[in-house]
Amino acid sequence: MxxxxxxxxxxxxxxxxxxxxxxxxxxxxxxxxxxxxxxxxxxxxxxxxxxxxxxxxxxxxxxxxxxxxxxxxxxxxxxxxxxxxIKALTKEDIVPRSADALLHFLAPVVIVCTAFLAYAVLPIGRNMIAVHLDAGILFFFAIGSATELAVFMAGWSSRNKYSLLGAMRAIAQMISYEIPLILSSVAVIMIAGTLSPEQIVTAQAGFTGIFPHWYVFTPWGFAGFFLFMTAAAAETNRSPFDLPEGESEIIAGYFIEYSGFKFALFFLAEYLEIFAVSGLGITLFLGGWSAPFSFLTWIPSWCWFFAKLLVLIATFIWIRGTLPRLRMDQLMNFAWKFMLPMTLLEILSAGIWRFFPQSGFWPVVRWLACALLLAVPYILLARGLEHGRRIEKRVYRYAEES
Structure with missing residues (x-):
């Protein structure tokens, strides 16, 4: 050996x-x-x-x-x-008398299974991938959409109005943010010309001096990474987007009628989804398992993947301890009025980046054009959202005074 x-x-x-x-x-x-x-x-x-x-x-x-x-x-x-x-395993498993026992049991099982299946197409290191699929990115998003089915199963089978309301709120949020999550990945697929996670990592291989060719270092890639991780936080119900579990509004979301180990499975699935979607973000924008500098390539590739994963996890924890929870209307407005337009502009910016000439002074013009195409609408959309919040405050104040 x-x-x-x-x-x-x-x-x-x-x-x-x-x-x-x-x-x-x-x-x-x-x-x-x-x-x-x-x-x-x-x-x-x-x-x-x-x-x-x-x-x-x-x-x-x-x-x-x-x-x-x-x-x-x-x-x-x-x-x-x-x-x-041990506590979760030894606690009593309580099932409501009016609940659909089969679906109530299957919901946590389905959500955990779908979370594990997402790892099948993530390249954790060089030649370290479970399943080699040419359409691995498509498989990842297809499997991820099954989570919404498990959430609805949990809310509906409990026969509790608060569970059902929590499930519908969660599904509305997940569908709304799944669109920008997928669209922010389209630009990477366009530039790399493949749906294979392995080939996307290979397309980011190489260095200019000591710096890598990661997509995050391009204007469209930086914007795409920001949009992708924001949508990922909302998709996995992380703060400040943890509305499905807003205790002040709907008790504890779609799994209020779960206890013991079934509840622990929902908790496990949520973190597994965070790891999986962060791993996909690393694959798409951060070079996957590649090293950040040319003189560090001697470190094993799988070490770099998990190091990047831990940095993203620490960022999620930092955000949870920093930002307050949004209201439901703010959550949906942010998805449809900011995230969706910005992802469409990111795709346009990636197209400009791809087809601009790459000789002479054109690379500088290309960089500036992509940056302006994303920066100006970002400012305008952010101001639009702020103006909308000011109008809401005036309407609420007027309603209270009248």
Whole structure:
């Protein structure tokens, strides 16, 4: 084994280990072994990352809010997820008498399964992808849309008006932000000319000096990354877009009638979706598993993928501890009156970037044209939203005085 590892680069040690284990499995069991060696790491790594993230998020929010996070279970409170998991497993599973028992049971199972399926097309490292699909991006979004079905199953099967209202609110939000999420990815697909996540990462390979050719360093790519991650936060119900779980309005959203381990599955699925959509954002705009500088290419590719993923997760936690929750009308206005126009302009900007001449002074003109095409409408749309909020305040004030 040591000879095998020393003969290959550290970057491909897991790929080589996988091939070695399959080769030393009896021939009739090799297809099953190959499948298990792909599935088991995904089922182990990302739930483990979920457990770590819950501790870091609770500690980080505690530090931001000048209070203690979990610090009792294990050293520095790091075993708190284990205690939470045992508690969820031992709690009574309560099902409302009037609920549809089958759909009530299937909803958390479906949402977790769809969350795991999204990882099948994410290139975690060089030659480290579960399924090689030419239309991997299309598969990712198709699987993600099944989440809305699970949310509706949970709300409707509970036979609770608050659960149903929470489900309809969640579905309205997810559909509204799924459109800009997909449209912000179209520009990358146009430039790369492929729907394959692996080929999109390959298209961003290479360096100019020490700097990489990531799409985020272009005007349309920077705007696309901002729009993509904003829509991703709303799609996964992260603050400040966590309206489906607004306790002050609808108790606790579509899973109010869930308890015990079923509730924990919804919690797990939400974080798995955050990891998956962040991984797709890394693939589309941040070069996937590629290094940020040419002199750091000796570090294994999978290390860079998870480093970028942890940075995005930390950003989500920071935003949750910083921004207040939006109202439902503000949430929908932001999606349809700002996000959607900006994603369409991003696609237009990517087209200009693609077909402008790339010799002489034209690259500078191309850069400025794309930047202005995105900056000016951004300012106008932002001012329009602010003007709309001022009019709403005047209407409310007038209504109160009258």
């Amino acid at each position: 040591m000879t095998l590892v020393s003969a290959q680069s550290v970057d491909q040690v897991f790929v080589n280990l996988d091939h070695w284990l399959v080769a030393h499995t009896p021939a009739p069991l090799q297809p099953l072994a190959a499948i298990l060696l792909i599935i088991v790491p995904i089922l182990a790594i990302f739930p483990g990352l979920f457990a770590l993230t819950t501790v870091l998020e609770r500690k980080g929010l505690g530090r931001m809010q000048n209070r203690f996070g979990p610090n009792r279970v294990g050293p520095l409170g790091l075993l708190q997820p284990v205690a939470d998991g």
